[in-house]
Amino acid sequence: xxxxxxxxxHQVTQMGQEVILRCVPISNHLYFYWYRQILGxxxxxxxSFYNNEISEKSEIFDDQFSVERPDGSNFTLKIRxxxxxxxxxxxxxxxxxxxxxxxxxGPGTRLTVL
Amino acid sequence: SQELEQSPQSLIVQEGKNLTINCTSSKxxxxxxxxxxxxxxxxxxxxxxxxxxxxxSHEKITAKLDEKKQQSSLHITASQPSxxxxxxxxxxxxxxxxxxxxxxxxxxxxxxx
Numbered sequence: 001x002x003x004x005x006x007x008x009x010h011q012v013t014q015m016g017q018e019v020i021l022r023c024v025p026i027s028n029h030l031y032f033y034w035y036r037q038i039l040g041x042x043x044x045x046x047x048s049f050y051n052n053e054i055s056e057k058s059e060i061f062d063d064q065f066s067v068e069r070p071d072g073s074n075f076t077l078k079i080r081x082x083x084x085x086x087x088x089x090x091x092x093x094x095x096x097x098x099x100x101x102x103x104x105x106g107p108g109t110r111l112t113v114l
Numbered sequence: 115s116q117e118l119e120q121s122p123q124s125l126i127v128q129e130g131k132n133l134t135i136n137c138t139s140s141k142x143x144x145x146x147x148x149x150x151x152x153x154x155x156x157x158x159x160x161x162x163x164x165x166x167x168x169x170x171s172h173e174k175i176t177a178k179l180d181e182k183k184q185q186s187s188l189h190i191t192a193s194q195p196s197x198x199x200x201x202x203x204x205x206x207x208x209x210x211x212x213x214x215x216x217x218x219x220x221x222x223x224x225x226x227x
Binding site: 004031033035042043044045048056089091093095102103104105106107108110 | 147149154155156157158159162202204213214215216217218219220
């Protein structure tokens with residue numbers, strides 16, 4: 001069964017460093033998302049992406065964050081200058097179509113900023 | 115913004131017992147999604163409800179959405195250790211060209227032998 005994959009599973013970085021989190025969505029899906037979950041807190045929406053453009057972004061998704069679909073399979077989240085408070089689990093999700101269709105989540109990347 | 119409250123926050127049940135988890139929205143739900151998360155892992159889709167009064171079942175899990183579309187429940191019959199995990203309800207929002215999900219706080223379920 002097709003699934004969303006994410007790499008790496010765990011990333012440790014120093015404050016101020018740039019990180020790129022990678023995702024491979026399900027192949028025939030058109031809509032892509034990033035969410036994050038700080039330890040012990042809710043899963044929060046960061047950004048949605050469709051047709052090579054950001055569709056919507058949350059207040060969390062500031063200028064330090066960017067997303068890209070560099071080729072036909074990968075979807076990346078870049079954090080330019082990491083802060084301690086960026087430490088969280090980052091989930092990628094994809095869905096085949098707009099509206100009520102289900103979002104399928106990857107296993108997550110645990111980002112630890114020291 | 116839409117808030118989702120889940121209750122209880124945590125639950126410990128003996129194997130074989132039934133249980134119910136509730137999810138209440140501050141606004142009418144467009145779509146309500148139930149996911150299960152094992153500690154430190156990704157979210158596994160369980161069920162989606164959209165119509166008032168809708169009920170869906172999969173194996174021993176049944177989800178319902180009330181007529182007013184502001185409350186949903188997830189019921190597990192004859193719980194097993196494999197049911198242990200964190201259950202999340204998520205509200206779907208249609209916005210622009212893509213939808214997003216707003217999640218509740220989660221209910222942590224432990225099943226004892």
